[in-house]
Amino acid sequence: xxxxDIMFDDPADQKKEGIHLSEVVINSGSLxxxxxxxxxxxSQRFNIVPLAIHRGRTGTEVVGDIASxxxxxxxxxxxxxxxxxxxNLRTGANLLVIDDVVHFTTANQTFLPLFIMLAVVVVAGxxxxxxxxxxxxxxxxMLITKCLKWRDVGNAMNIPIxxxxxxxxxxxxxxxxxxxxxxxxxxxxxxTQSLSAPIILSALMLLMAIATNVxxxxxxxxxxxxxxxxxxxxxxxxxxxxxxxxxxGANMSFVTPIGYQTNLLIMGAGNYRFSDFVRVGLPLAVxxxxxxxxxxxxxxxx
Numbered sequence: 001x002x003x004x005d006i007m008f009d010d011p012a013d014q015k016k017e018g019i020h021l022s023e024v025v026i027n028s029g030s031l032x033x034x035x036x037x038x039x040x041x042x043s044q045r046f047n048i049v050p051l052a053i054h055r056g057r058t059g060t061e062v063v064g065d066i067a068s069x070x071x072x073x074x075x076x077x078x079x080x081x082x083x084x085x086x087x088n089l090r091t092g093a094n095l096l097v098i099d100d101v102v103h104f105t106t107a108n109q110t111f112l113p114l115f116i117m118l119a120v121v122v123v124a125g126x127x128x129x130x131x132x133x134x135x136x137x138x139x140x141x142m143l144i145t146k147c148l149k150w151r152d153v154g155n156a157m158n159i160p161i162x163x164x165x166x167x168x169x170x171x172x173x174x175x176x177x178x179x180x181x182x183x184x185x186x187x188x189x190x191x192t193q194s195l196s197a198p199i200i201l202s203a204l205m206l207l208m209a210i211a212t213n214v215x216x217x218x219x220x221x222x223x224x225x226x227x228x229x230x231x232x233x234x235x236x237x238x239x240x241x242x243x244x245x246x247x248x249g250a251n252m253s254f255v256t257p258i259g260y261q262t263n264l265l266i267m268g269a270g271n272y273r274f275s276d277f278v279r280v281g282l283p284l285a286v287x288x289x290x291x292x293x294x295x296x297x298x299x300x301x302x
Contacts, residue, residue, distance in 0.1 A: 019080060019081065019082065020080070020081065020082065020083050020086055021051075021078065021079070021080055022078075022079055022081075022086045022097055022098060023076050023077070023078055023079075023097075023098040024076070024077040024078075024079055024086075024089055024095045024096065024097050024098070025074070025075070025076055025077075025095065025096035025097075025098065026071050026072065026073055026074065026075045026076075026077065026095065026096075030095050031095065032071045032077070032095065033071065033072070033073060034070060034071070034072065035070070035071060036067065036068055036069060036070055036071065037050055037066065037067040037068075037069075037071075038067045038068055042067075043067075046081070046085055046088055046089060047081055047082070047085045048079045048080070048081040048085055048086070048089065049079065049080040049081060050066060050067065050077055050078070050079050051078045051079065051080055052066065052077075052078040053066045053069060053071070053075055053076070053077055053078075054075065054076040054077075054078070055072075055074075055075055112145060112147055113142060113147045113148075116138050116141050116142055116145075116147070117138065119138065120134045120135055120137070120138035123137075188203075188204070188207060188227060188231075189227070189230065189231060189234070192231075193234075196302075197235050197237050197297075197302035198293070198297040198302050200231060200235070201241055201242060201245050201293070201296060201297065201302065202245075202289070202293035204224070204227070204228060204231065204242060204245045204246065204249070205245040205246075205248060205249040205289060205292060205293060206249065206289055207224070207249070208220050208221075208224045208245065208246050208248075208249025208250045208252075209249040209250075209252040209255075209285055209289060211223065211224070211249075211250070212249065212250045212251070212252060212253040212259055213252070213253055213254075213255045213256040213258070213259040214256070214258070216259075216260075217250045217251055217253045217259070217260060218250075220246075220249070220250040220253075221246055221247065221250040224246035224249070224250060225243065225246050227246075228242035228243050228245065228246045229242070229243070235302075237302050238300050238302075240300055241296045241297070241299070241300035241302065244296060245292070245296060248288070248292050249289075252285045252288055252289070254277065254280075254281035254284065254285065255277060255278055255281035255282050255285050256274065256277055256278065256281070257272070257274060257277050259277075259281075263277060
């Protein structure tokens with residue numbers, strides 16, 4: 001137990017810095033090892049508010065008056081305080097502070113960013129500026145008004161996701177520039193010319209579903225639409241079901257994270273892996289493919 005008191009922040013400074021949430025792990029020999037929060041006067045010494053305790057050994061959450069519970073090595077303490085106060089735990093109490101903190105803002109702090117976001121949407125919606133330009137202008141405004149810090153911008157950038165976007169765009173461009181899309185169209189017509197119209201329709205939808213999870217859904221639709229029209233004309237069949245097959249297939253873009261922009265957004269925010277999308281999205285895509293392969297020939301006799 002440390003006898004000396006730890007210096008803590010002035011309440012006025014707390015308002016300026018903002019409130020954070022953080023998890024603190026109890027180490028062997030630290031200030032709180034085999035101690036209670038009340039015995040160490042934890043809140044008063046560090047200007048930190050303890051919110052919850054999670055037992056590391058049993059995996060259970062402590063209920064009741066957590067300030068009077070004896071802490072043990074491996075316990076995780078959820079605390080709330082300023083960034084400097086939380087950092088003071090690391091240096092002054094020999095506690096393991098997990099860096100993934102959550103920053104809370106007041107109503108006044110959230111009003112300006114919401115106004116800027118609304119302005120970006122309105123300016124882009126009425127056509128005054130392209131969405132890319134208005135979004136960059138909104139970002140610059142947030143930086144100038146200190147709604148965002150450069151450090152926060154850098155931390156929000158996920159390099160693996162950026163590389164996935166660049167690679168998918170490059171692959172789509174390569175297929176169009178090198179004539180790969182035309183080759184695929186000719187190959188598809190050649191290999192399916194002896195099959196019945198419903199099977200060709202189903203095969204086209206499956207091809208689009210595969211393509212949309214490798215390149216963007218827009219690129220898949222651009223590649224598949226001329227193929228669908230050509231196939232329908234050669235078969236003497238209605239064009240509508242084949243175009244619908246391209247549309248439905250191109251929108252089964254949930255098997256991989258690169259299939260659609262939203263997948264990439266939730267991949268970074270939710271800390272998902274590539275295999276998570278395959279495990280959930282593949283069965284869903286198969287169900288949709290089989291269902292639509294049955295429904296379209298019924299609605300449009302082939």
